[in-house]
């Protein structure tokens with residue numbers, strides 16, 4: 378079944394004539410998917426959307442999920458339009474005449490005038506305004522007119538639905554510390570992310586490890602449940618995350634994918 382969304386009131390923009398900029402246009406900010414690092418969201422564009430270039434984002438059970446700033450900027454609107462149009466929405470002003478819009482929010486986590494950076498939670502996915510189901514309505518605008526959305530400079534899919542993986546707020550080169558817990562026996566270190574890779578050593582129960590990056594591999598059931606995540610703890614050295622206490626279920630925010 379496909380969700381149907383109520384169209385927002387059209388914000389038409391008539392561009393008459395040809396604009397000749399007096400100075401070269403500033404480079405666009407590097408916009409990122411407006412959700413925390415590592416999350417995968419389905420983004421839909423459609424020709425009958427209003428405005429046309431907006432993206433509607435969904436994932437399973439997304440009501441109340443955090444929404445993050447797409448790029449650094451200043452929050453210039455935190456507005457509740459009630460049961461119409463955007464409902465609760467946040468607008469962020471970015472250098473060069475760009476704005477991003479985050480609409481139908483359930484709640485806010487910023488106020489007007491606040492500076493925000495990548496990964497900053499600004500609000501939560503909702504179904505306010507003219508929306509009939511939880512989703513994030515997202516726009517990029519230049520000098521007030523909606524433009525086709527780009528993430529990391531790459532054009533979103535026009536028209537259609539595809540998955541977008543967020544690298545928003547991932548600190549590149551970020552590492553995390555984990556603690557190995559096997560309840561006794563040393564944990565086997567593999568040359569790659571899976572039990573099929575050769576054993577290249579062991580880590581003692583209780584040892585601290587530095588996790589350089591994470592990836593998926595063989596599914597393993599260990600002390601912390603069943604996981605297909607593998608942690609790289611050195612060059613050519615991987616251990617199953619099912620035996621490592623990291624404080625997070627799943628991928629650790631801020632630690633890159635290998």
Ligand SMILES: [Zn+2]
Pocket residue numbers: 382426431432433513514515
């Ligand atoms: Zn929408």
